[in-house]
Amino acid sequence: MDRASRIGHLGEVAETMLDYVETKSTFQGKGTMKVPSASYCDDAIYRKEIDLVFKKLPLMLAFTAEMKNPGDYKAMDAVGMPVLITRDKDGTVRAFLNVCSHRGAPVAEEGHGNCSRFVCKYHSWTYGRDGKLIGISEKQTFGDVDRAELGLRQLPCEERNGMIFVVLDPNGSIDLDAYYRGYLDDFADLGLADWHYVGNRTIFGANWKIAFDGYLEGYHFQSLHPETIFPRTPSNCTHYEGFGPSMRIGFPQHEIANLLKPLPREEWGTRENYGYDFVRILFPNVSIFVAPEITQVAQLFPGPTVGENRTVLNYLCREAPKDAEEEEKLQQMANFFRDVTYEEDYVIGMQIQKGLETGAHENLIFGKNERGNQYFHEWLNWYMAQDTTAPEPVM
Template identity: 45%
Template sequence: MSKKSLYNHAVKKMIDYVDDKQTDMAESTMSVPCSAYTDPDGWQQEMDLIFKNRPIFVALSQELPNTGDYKTLQFLDKPLLITRTADGSARVMLNVCPHRAMQVATEEYGTRSRFTCQYHGWSFRNDGDLLAVADKEKFGEVDKSCHGLTQLPTYERGGLIFTVLNGDTEVDFEEHLGGMIEDIEDIGFDKWHFCGKRTIYGANWKIAYDGYLEGYHFAIAHPETVNPRTYSNIMHFENYGPHILLGFPQRTIHTLKDVDPEKYWKYENKGYDFIRTLFPNVSIFVAPEITQIAQIIPGPTPGENTTHLYFIHHTAPETDQEKQTLEDMIEWLRNVVDTEDYFMGLRIQKGIESGAHSHVMFGRNERGNQFFHKWVDYCLANDPSLPKPTL
């Protein structure tokens, strides 16, 4: 099915759901053991088999728009350095000097053609090659060709940069990202304006991610923010491999009844919205006011996560008023996620840790959550012969 046909189908289903007071549903309910959110051994397996062995998003292209731009990011136990090299390509490396393991870049963002270790002065090009050993006559012989910064696989497409934390793992980025990266590429994030970033903290990474995958909670958890715009508990789910295209009908979706059903695909944000998720930890909400990309980083313990919220807009602000409008929207979205969703998530974590119940439940209406947890289980089984989960 083409992208346009898929969108048209999803919108038609959302209109029907609103008319019939129904939603997209799984065949049955599903239970997940509470230990899936608390067990340290299980959490470590998730880190090793999911986060370190599969492509993960690490940066927006527009965070590094120019030659020499760089970004640092701590992801699990990996200090990352992402750079824009002279040929325009992105590089992802471990931000660790091969001499005594000092980080060579200490600022979150900057622009440099070379990095000099602040401990002993070894210097590196921004592609990671070792340039010079300080006072090399006294240090001794060093083969520069094999003492650069450790390189990780790098894939940039659609305005997003990905890597694999376990650099020795063979990964097919195209196969993993599938049709979802083509969908995102069509939006054109690589030409958009990077507005800024906010960082918030929450519960177990799956508790946080669960909140992005359903609208069952809108009426109760977001009565004055999300619910006035979007129907609660009415959703439609499509998937590209493990990634989800999640449709939410707006309360104005009835206006599309006068539109040619073959042109529904043109009306995103004008009657309906999509959330695009990238397994295992990214949620993208494209809106005309501003676009939010949420990146959930697990840890440092099973009951914690750090979430970076990145904000981009299809045009750069030209006036102070336009800039302030974007800043206000960033703060509004940040507050919705932090004080409503993540506030709830931290309470959920405490409830799970109390031992009150052995399992949590996902309803038939929480189809996206069920699909996500089936993919987590599939990855943890680490058996390619098993069938991949489907919606």
């Protein structure tokens, strides 16, 4: 689908969301869905999710905006896997396990930097940005080894439309076109590759699925966010579209009629944030909310135990701040988004975790109006079961 066709389609979605507001309705699935409460508390299920989902599927681990220049790198932890992402002098992005081939120490400290080579602090073995072993300290006393076989262990990696995707299995493969089914064109339209990276914040909460469920519906806006989200966005008024296991979730604003109806119909598909908003879900663990001033991208990772998650909240904006005052405003906005996410969503998530661990109810129930949650769990169950028949798409 070309860009004009995508805008035309978004105009149709905008018209649907306008109808939701005017008729006080929402997207409806075929029925309710039960999810076992134990799936949020069982250690065996949690470990299987890491092995079959997080270590097998493409994960969006970094942004072009974080590492634009040759020599830039990012070192991070992803579900207990130390990952090093590098940009070579020709602009190529690669990913490796951040593990020295000598004795297993990291070759880069967690965080961002720029360098021409990576030196293990344990014994000073040295690697190029392409992962090749280029130096062994005091090699005359070490003995003969084949340096060509002792490079960093490479991971499948691809940069696309401002995002860097990695598969955590060194023996795996990556096919973004097959996996995202055209969805990443959204980010080309947004021009994400040219945006400015503001920074990140890390928060901690309950089981990763409890936290992620909160990003997938607007049924809770009035009761949980009466002063932050609800003044802009009505509760229980949501649109869903599926792209493989990922989703684009539409949230109309209260003022959608006043903001769209005065405009020509062909412009409605260009009015994101001015009448409606989207939350873009990248399965299994990323939620992206684009706002005019600042964008929040949440990366949710299973924590060290089944009842914990670690969420990295990344913040980007379309243009770099012009001065220190603008930079400070962006940092304040990032803190505000973080505080709302933690205090209003993650705190109740930890209370939910305690509730589920009591065994009070055998199942959770997702309503027809919570189709995004249903869709997420259908795909998660499919990957966990290693089934051959994929879930039906939401359209």
